[in-house]
Amino acid sequence: MTISKNTNWGVEVSPPDDLVICQTDRDASQLISRAFAANEPVPPIAIIKSNIARAVGKQGAVLNSPKMLATRFDLIAIEYQDYATNKDRVFSLGYAILRNSWWRGELTGVFNTSFIGNLDFATRAHPNDGKLNLITVARQMKLSQRLFAYRRLRLGTHLPHPDIKTSQITKYVFDGSLDSKKRIDLYFDDQVIRSVKNCEITVLSDALTLHW
Numbered sequence: 001m002t003i004s005k006n007t008n009w010g011v012e013v014s015p016p017d018d019l020v021i022c023q024t025d026r027d028a029s030q031l032i033s034r035a036f037a038a039n040e041p042v043p044p045i046a047i048i049k050s051n052i053a054r055a056v057g058k059q060g061a062v063l064n065s066p067k068m069l070a071t072r073f074d075l076i077a078i079e080y081q082d083y084a085t086n087k088d089r090v091f092s093l094g095y096a097i098l099r100n101s102w103w104r105g106e107l108t109g110v111f112n113t114s115f116i117g118n119l120d121f122a123t124r125a126h127p128n129d130g131k132l133n134l135i136t137v138a139r140q141m142k143l144s145q146r147l148f149a150y151r152r153l154r155l156g157t158h159l160p161h162p163d164i165k166t167s168q169i170t171k172y173v174f175d176g177s178l179d180s181k182k183r184i185d186l187y188f189d190d191q192v193i194r195s196v197k198n199c200e201i202t203v204l205s206d207a208l209t210l211h212w
Contacts, residue, residue, distance in 0.1 A: 109136075
């Protein structure tokens with residue numbers, strides 16, 4: 001069940017016997033991608049060093065504790081094709097960003113949680129509301145304005161801005177039209193796929209349980 005307004009998120013439980021320990025969000029998303037590819041259930045996961053842990057006010061899982069906070073999480077499912085005609089499906093816990101550069105050209109970010117490192121991109125994002133937060137930076141946004149917005153990202157005060165659009169979605173389709181003169185790279189959970197031709201990004205509600 002996805003989280004509802006004014007509802008507590010997560011419950012204290014004993015660590016499950018089949019709990020899988022991952023070092024980072026990247027390791028966890030790779031584990032999840034392998035499970036889906038093998039048509040296997042995603043196990044309960046604990047992540048030691050995690051950006052997405054900030055959504056629950058933590059830095060990562062506390063191990064060797066008799067109780068852990070168990071939270072249901074949505075997932076970002078990404079089906080993509082590159083210019084070598086390779087097709088694949090991968091999964092992200094935190095975000096998926098399509099861009100060439102932070103400093104020029106159009107940029108599109110799809111967020112399940114708000115944080116990338118110390119930066120707070122999508123302040124309204126909640127990783128268990130059944131929605132993704134879409135943020136689009138306009139191609140015409142000037143470098144000086146990008147630098148100004150970037151400095152404000154640490155506090156999440158870069159919005160509102162006339163060249164940055166936000167909305168909530170359940171699916172986003174990229175058809176290669178961000179910038180026809182350049183190939184676009186896909187970034188997700190500290191991973192990158194170069195030269196993405198097209199992709200479809202969707203939310204999978206209540207897809208797994210994370211323990212902290």
